[in-house]
Amino acid sequence: MTTDVEIVGQDAAPPAEDAAEDSGLLRRAIENVKTGNLGVLPIVIGMVFIVVFFGFKATNFFTAANFSNIIVQMAGTAMLAYGVVFVLLLGEIDLSISYVGGIGALTVAELQLPGSGHQINGLLAMLAAVAVCAVIGLAQGSIVAFVGVPSFVVTLAGFLIWQGVILQVLEQPGSIIIQDRWINYTASYYFSTAAGWLIAALVTGLYALTVLAGLFGKRRAGVAVASPGIIVAKLVGVAVAAFGTVAICNHAQIPHGLPLAGVLIVIFLVALTFLAKRTTFGRHVYAVGGNAEAARRAGINVPRIRVIVFIISSSMAAVGGIILAANVNSVDLNFGGGTLLLNAIAAAVIGGVSLFGGRGEVRAAFLGALVIATVSNGLNTAGYQSGVIYIVTGIILLLAVTLDTIARRLQVRSGR
Amino acid sequence: MTETAPLLQLRNITKSFGSVQALTDVDFEVRSGEVMALVGDNGAGKSTLIKCIAGTHSADSGEILFDGKEVHIHGPRDAARLGIEVVYQDLALCDNLDVVQNMYLGREAHDAFQRLKEPVMEQKTTETMKSLAVTTIRSIRQPVATLSGGQRQSVAVARAVMWNSKLVILDEPTAALGVAQTEQVLALVRRLGEQGLAVVVISHNLHDIFETAHRITVLRLGRNVGVYERDKTTQQEVVAAITAGVPTKVSGIATAAGAAE
Numbered sequence: 281m282t283t284d285v286e287i288v289g290q291d292a293a294p295p296a297e298d299a300a301e302d303s304g305l306l307r308r309a310i311e312n313v314k315t316g317n318l319g320v321l322p323i324v325i326g327m328v329f330i331v332v333f334f335g336f337k338a339t340n341f342f343t344a345a346n347f348s349n350i351i352v353q354m355a356g357t358a359m360l361a362y363g364v365v366f367v368l369l370l371g372e373i374d375l376s377i378s379y380v381g382g383i384g385a386l387t388v389a390e391l392q393l394p395g396s397g398h399q400i401n402g403l404l405a406m407l408a409a410v411a412v413c414a415v416i417g418l419a420q421g422s423i424v425a426f427v428g429v430p431s432f433v434v435t436l437a438g439f440l441i442w443q444g445v446i447l448q449v450l451e452q453p454g455s456i457i458i459q460d461r462w463i464n465y466t467a468s469y470y471f472s473t474a475a476g477w478l479i480a481a482l483v484t485g486l487y488a489l490t491v492l493a494g495l496f497g498k499r500r501a502g503v504a505v506a507s508p509g510i511i512v513a514k515l516v517g518v519a520v521a522a523f524g525t526v527a528i529c530n531h532a533q534i535p536h537g538l539p540l541a542g543v544l545i546v547i548f549l550v551a552l553t554f555l556a557k558r559t560t561f562g563r564h565v566y567a568v569g570g571n572a573e574a575a576r577r578a579g580i581n582v583p584r585i586r587v588i589v590f591i592i593s594s595s596m597a598a599v600g601g602i603i604l605a606a607n608v609n610s611v612d613l614n615f616g617g618g619t620l621l622l623n624a625i626a627a628a629v630i631g632g633v634s635l636f637g638g639r640g641e642v643r644a645a646f647l648g649a650l651v652i653a654t655v656s657n658g659l660n661t662a663g664y665q666s667g668v669i670y671i672v673t674g675i676i677l678l679l680a681v682t683l684d685t686i687a688r689r690l691q692v693r694s695g696r
Numbered sequence: 697m698t699e700t701a702p703l704l705q706l707r708n709i710t711k712s713f714g715s716v717q718a719l720t721d722v723d724f725e726v727r728s729g730e731v732m733a734l735v736g737d738n739g740a741g742k743s744t745l746i747k748c749i750a751g752t753h754s755a756d757s758g759e760i761l762f763d764g765k766e767v768h769i770h771g772p773r774d775a776a777r778l779g780i781e782v783v784y785q786d787l788a789l790c791d792n793l794d795v796v797q798n799m800y801l802g803r804e805a806h807d808a809f810q811r812l813k814e815p816v817m818e819q820k821t822t823e824t825m826k827s828l829a830v831t832t833i834r835s836i837r838q839p840v841a842t843l844s845g846g847q848r849q850s851v852a853v854a855r856a857v858m859w860n861s862k863l864v865i866l867d868e869p870t871a872a873l874g875v876a877q878t879e880q881v882l883a884l885v886r887r888l889g890e891q892g893l894a895v896v897v898i899s900h901n902l903h904d905i906f907e908t909a910h911r912i913t914v915l916r917l918g919r920n921v922g923v924y925e926r927d928k929t930t931q932q933e934v935v936a937a938i939t940a941g942v943p944t945k946v947s948g949i950a951t952a953a954g955a956a957e
Contacts, residue, residue: 501815503822558812560804563793567801570790577788578802579773638792 322683323631323647326676330651334658341661344532348539351529352467354653355541356381356604360624361631361645362552363596366589368628369556369569371637372424372431374593376438377624380416381601382446382616384409388602389611390449392460402462406602413598414591416442421590425583431590439621447613455612458605466544467606470537473530479538480522483546487518541603545646548599552592553642565589569637600624619670623652626673630680634688651676701764703728703894704749704780704863709758711744718744719755719918726863726896731889733905734898736915737938742898745915746865749896750782751775763862781856782865787848791841795833796821798840799855824858828887832880846877853884863894870904882908902931916941 335342391405556562567575631644702725726732805813914937921941
């Protein structure tokens with residue numbers, strides 16, 4: 281149940297489900313699987329297994345409240361992973377995001393600190409934090425793009441530097457408590473029942489409008505339109521996902537209602553997907569990742585694209601860092617450490633973003649973050665220690681990448 | 697061949713890289729609607745000449761006339777503005793993008809908010825493919841990685857043609873292609889000429905050249921050693937020029953062609 285709701289929400293429209301409606305679609309789905317074009321199918325199947333497994337294994341897993349928990353728990357990682365997608369699309373890597381996120385959280389914490397002399401409104405503090413991290417991204421990206429230092433090295437240095445800054449600043453206080461309500465809302469605000477339904481209706485309505493507008497545009501240009509079956513399936517899928525999620529969250533007693541973090545996840549998912557798929561910038565990111573030389577010859581300003589991508593990844597790290605800090609109402613010395621960095625990269629890769637550039641979607645980060653959060657939540661509720669969580673997450677990562685590699689080989693073979 | 701004024705005319709082009717004299721007083725011309733082959737052994741200066749036209753290199757001396765007017769080409773953008781497009785041997789396609797996306801690479805149709813106009817691009821791509829009679833590509837929405845070598849070449853050529861270009865330069869378009877695919881690409885090259893474009897084809901394959909070209913310019917050791925009309929020459933004669941041609945020209949192409957007859 282949980283799985284269906286979350287996954288169908290992506291406009292990928294899982295091949296298997298569409299196929300049941302229409303034999304033509306079924307044939308195409310089989311064709312896709314044969315040629316290694318798996319799409320989100322493996323992750324959907326994987327999620328079903330995970331949810332069923334923990335549903336039996338852990339008594340408190342399959343509850344409405346826990347569903348809501350998972351949404352909040354995945355939010356921080358998802359934000360970082362969204363940024364990682366763009367970096368990976370270029371064929372680069374950004375190892376600094378976890379501590380850049382830490383810098384974002386630290387900035388916010390400092391700027392909201394009562395009695396510090398530089399306290400500002402929480403909303404402004406968040407904007408300032410994102411701006412600070414954007415500048416970090418600009419600096420790191422410029423070194424990669426203009427000087428030509430490998431991104432691995434630049435961001436590894438960033439990893440150390442920003443960790444050092446956090447340690448240095450927080451050495452005295454040890455941690456800063458975040459009291460500002462706006463900042464804490466990012467992880468702990470829950471919409472009322474009615475507001476939740478309204479949001480679900482809004483999401484569904486806007487999606488339907490976008491699809492219709494796209495259809496008319498294609499009609500006018502006399503271009504082939506996707507079959508009605510797929511369109512209806514997608515619309516129904518989004519509606520079910522939106523209303524289903526809200527229904528479950530509203531059903532939960534504590535915390536009751538749709539978490540703001542969930543809405544943020546969707547807003548950034550939609551906005552960044554739009555950026556990647558519907559704008560010239562996004563197209564150029566894919567082009568540079570696919571063949572930088574071809575992109576350059578086609579007149580694309582490759583260094584500019586690289587710099588902007590690193591700005592995006594640092595900015596998204598700031599957003600994720602703020603949500604993670606809000607989740608625990610504080611920033612401490614260990615912030616940004618642990619598995620945050622690797623989980624964020626793993627999320628993008630599990631979702632199907634290639635490490636070699638040019639292949640992948642923003643929604644991959646969403647799906648990957650969902651898988652990672654669900655697994656670690658499930659193992660936690662089932663009473664396992666963090667060692668087991670790392671091992672299982674590692675195995676899932678390995679499986680996902682192995683599957684992706686095999687799929688790619690199939691694709692190449694069927695292409696020739 | 698109607699005797700129209702050449703679309704592109706190079707006069708006395710000289711280019712050296714340090715002490716290496718790559719081109720010496722080369723004359724070259726191509727008319728609209730004509731397929732001009734450019735042949736020569738390795739190191740004869742074919743690529744350098746092309747790069748001078750495409751703006752990758754600029755000539756040390758000599759002049760370039762385009763449409764009868766003298767032009768200075770300082771970069772690929774200058775060339776593109778004149779309507780000169782080059783299809784390089786490595787095609788410069790992004791494998792991960794589909795046909796439409798590759799056709800519009802770097803020149804995407806977009807609105808004021810940088811939003812892509814997919815329907816427009818898809819429609820124009822379909823039109824271009826149809827006008828070039830490229831029928832072997834099943835879907836213009838499939839990634840270029842899934843296309844065969846000939847199909848990829850077709851995409852690269854179609855991309856060059858789509859931008860109202862007047863002169864298309866093809867670098868070894870049939871290298872590494874199978875027989876059937878070579879046939880496809882040669883047909884495509886002929887069609888470009890029939891549509892009124894000026895086409896320059898660099899090739900090592902004389903068979904292909906005699907299949908498509910109207911005239912053949914032979915370079916040897918950085919000099920123009922002759923211009924031959926396809927109908928009035930033989931492969932043996934061209935081979936002789938490639939391997940042992942003597943620079944015949946001092947004062948223009950007409951003399952060179954005349955000498956060849």
